[in-house]
Amino acid sequence: MDVKTLCLGVLHLGDATGYEIRKMFEQGLFSHCLEASFGSIYPALNRLAEDRLVVCRDERQNGRPDKKVYSLTAEGRAEFSQAILKDLAEDKYRSEFLFVSVFADLLPPNHMTELVDQQIATMKRLADEITSSSAETNTAGIRFVQGFGQVMHAAAIKYLEENRHLIEKDLTPEIPLETPADSPPLRTI
Amino acid sequence: MDVKTLCLGVLHLGDATGYEIRKMFEQGLFSHCLEASFGSIYPALNRLAEDRLVVCRDERQNGRPDKKVYSLTAEGRAEFSQAILKDLAEDKYRSEFLFVSVFADLLPPNHMTELVDQQIATMKRLADEITSSSAETNTAGIRFVQGFGQVMHAAAIKYLEENRHLIEKDLTPEIPLETPADSPPLRTI
DNA sequence: AGTTATATATATCAGGCCAATATAAGGTAT
DNA sequence: ATACCTTATATTGGCCTGATATATATAACT
Numbered sequence: 001m002d003v004k005t006l007c008l009g010v011l012h013l014g015d016a017t018g019y020e021i022r023k024m025f026e027q028g029l030f031s032h033c034l035e036a037s038f039g040s041i042y043p044a045l046n047r048l049a050e051d052r053l054v055v056c057r058d059e060r061q062n063g064r065p066d067k068k069v070y071s072l073t074a075e076g077r078a079e080f081s082q083a084i085l086k087d088l089a090e091d092k093y094r095s096e097f098l099f100v101s102v103f104a105d106l107l108p109p110n111h112m113t114e115l116v117d118q119q120i121a122t123m124k125r126l127a128d129e130i131t132s133s134s135a136e137t138n139t140a141g142i143r144f145v146q147g148f149g150q151v152m153h154a155a156a157i158k159y160l161e162e163n164r165h166l167i168e169k170d171l172t173p174e175i176p177l178e179t180p181a182d183s184p185p186l187r188t189i
Numbered sequence: 190m191d192v193k194t195l196c197l198g199v200l201h202l203g204d205a206t207g208y209e210i211r212k213m214f215e216q217g218l219f220s221h222c223l224e225a226s227f228g229s230i231y232p233a234l235n236r237l238a239e240d241r242l243v244v245c246r247d248e249r250q251n252g253r254p255d256k257k258v259y260s261l262t263a264e265g266r267a268e269f270s271q272a273i274l275k276d277l278a279e280d281k282y283r284s285e286f287l288f289v290s291v292f293a294d295l296l297p298p299n300h301m302t303e304l305v306d307q308q309i310a311t312m313k314r315l316a317d318e319i320t321s322s323s324a325e326t327n328t329a330g331i332r333f334v335q336g337f338g339q340v341m342h343a344a345a346i347k348y349l350e351e352n353r354h355l356i357e358k359d360l361t362p363e364i365p366l367e368t369p370a371d372s373p374p375l376r377t378i
Numbered sequence: 379a380g381t382t383a384t385a386t387a388t389a390t391c392a393g394g395c396c397a398a399t400a401t402a403a404g405g406t407a408t
Numbered sequence: 409a410t411a412c413c414t415t416a417t418a419t420t421g422g423c424c425t426g427a428t429a430t431a432t433a434t435a436a437c438t
Contacts, residue, residue: 001285002423009288012295019387033287037425042389067387081295088285088304090311096190096277098222098337099198102330106201106270115277122279141291144355148287148348155344159337166333191394208416226396231418250403256416 001089003040004048006030008080011054011072018042018068029142032126032149045070053079104167116164120157127153190278192229193237195219197269200243200261207231207257216318218331221338234259242268293356305353309346316342 010021010030018041025036045068048054053076059067072080097119104112130149199210199219207230214225234257237243242265248256261269286308293301319338 001288006288009292012292017387018389029291030288033282033284035281035283035425038387038389039391039426040424043423080292084289084292084295085297085300088289091282091284091286092224093222093280093282093341094224095222095280097280098334099190099195099219100273100277101337102218102328102334103198103201103269103273104330104333105328106273108274111274139291139294140355141293144293144352145287145291147352147355148290148345151344151348152282152341155340156337159340163333163336166329166336206416207418224396227418228397228420229395250416 001083001086003036003044005080005083006034006036007041007044007048007070008053008072008076008083011070012077012080015069015071017070018045021045027129029145032130032153033145048076052076101167105169109169113164113168116160116168120160123153123157123160127157190272190275192225192233194269194272195223195225196230196233196237196259197242197261197265197272200259201266201269204258204260206259207234210234218334221315221319221342222334237265241265290356294358298358302353302357305349305357309349312342312346312349316346 006025007021010016010024013029016024018038021041022036022038024030025034045054045056049056049070052073054070055073056068056070059069097115100107100115101112107115127150130146130153195214196210199205199213202218205213207227210230211225211227213219214223234243234245238245238259242262243259244262245257245259248258250256286304289296289304290301296304316339319335319342
């Protein structure tokens with residue numbers, strides 16, 4: 001699924017400029033499941049306009065450069081309905097944090113603690129952004145996707161908080177109340 | 190973090206060919222958090238060999254073409270330890286399934302039901318792959334990352350099963366045993 | 379009043395990366 | 409027999425990201 005299709009989808013929810021489409025991927029409804037940059041959005045909109053799947057109207061603004069507001073045409077609407085029937089790519093999750101976690105023992109003391117703190121903070125911020133992102137149209141599909149994002153972020157935060165000790169080597173430990181005779185055997189996953 | 194660094198990381202866990210590195214991203218330890226294709230791995234290994242961060246030895250095999258087995262050098266080891274200290278990119282989750290879910294009302298009847306079934310099946314397969322992927326070295330970092338993957342997949346499956354009704358419009362319903370007087374009010378997320 | 383930062387808004391480009399494809403050989407199921 | 413899968417390496421077209429450039433306005437500091 002290329003950026004052209006993603007743009008058609010966003011425009012299905014209402015007219016928008018390239019800048020506003022970008023914001024939908026950066027902060028808005030799709031921020032936790034999709035990404036697209038200016039370098040792909042602007043060419044995609046030009047192609048879509050050439051193919052008459054969208055139309056563009058210039059809106060003058062006092063002082064600022066003209067806004068180019070794009071709207072879906074009937075053909076664009078039909079094209080999008082067809083596009084979402086095609087086979088979907090498998091989900092991709094890309095996490096440099098997890099990659100580095102594998103090599104936790106190579107990091108200097110307390111560095112992993114900082115990374116985990118950062119990771120939890122980021123997850124909380126993203127969850128908050130989902131909560132506060134309200135589209136003008138609030139459909140069942142939108143609620144479903146927002147709910148998914150929140151559940152997943154909550155699960156990630158919970159796992160990090162409960163299991164961070166596995167990869168942290170704290171050089172300033174609290175004095176242990178009891179010295180365990182043996183470590184419990186490690187569960188092989 | 191580019192593919193060169195990812196290759197150094199994989200080689201940190203043991204010698205490997207380009208093909209085996211690719212498998213680590215496709216099925217193995219990193220399959221649920223990273224991706225890299227042949228088109229980036231082979232050039233990356235050539236660059237690393239030029240820069241003396243890895244060395245390559247040819248291994249003859251009866252019949253089949255020679256294997257090129259790569260090993261980390263001391264310089265490569267040092268380079269990797271430095272690389273994982275740099276700022277990490279934010280996690281990215283890309284899901285065409287979630288994107289399409291927003292537009293569930295545009296799909297023909299029962300299509301979303303198929304998509305959800307597929308999605309759950311895929312999640313279960315990926316969770317199983319994590320369970321069965323055992324590296325020769327089983328460190329705390331590896332267990333942490335595997336555990337994360339399993340928790341996240343389990344959370345996704347649970348959410349899909351409990352909330353799929355929100356986006357499904359079933360045109361061939363079972364005869365209800367009881368007719369509920371009212372649907373419970375939708376929880377606004 | 380001046381400076382800095384942020385937001386709106388469009389556009390381009392180098393370089394990185396994926397998906398597809400080519401090549402080659404052997405095993406395995408039909 | 410033959411079609412297909414697996415092991416392996418390699419290349420290429422084209423898409424996409426990340427960075428950068430341009431222009432303007434507003435808000436917040438100094």
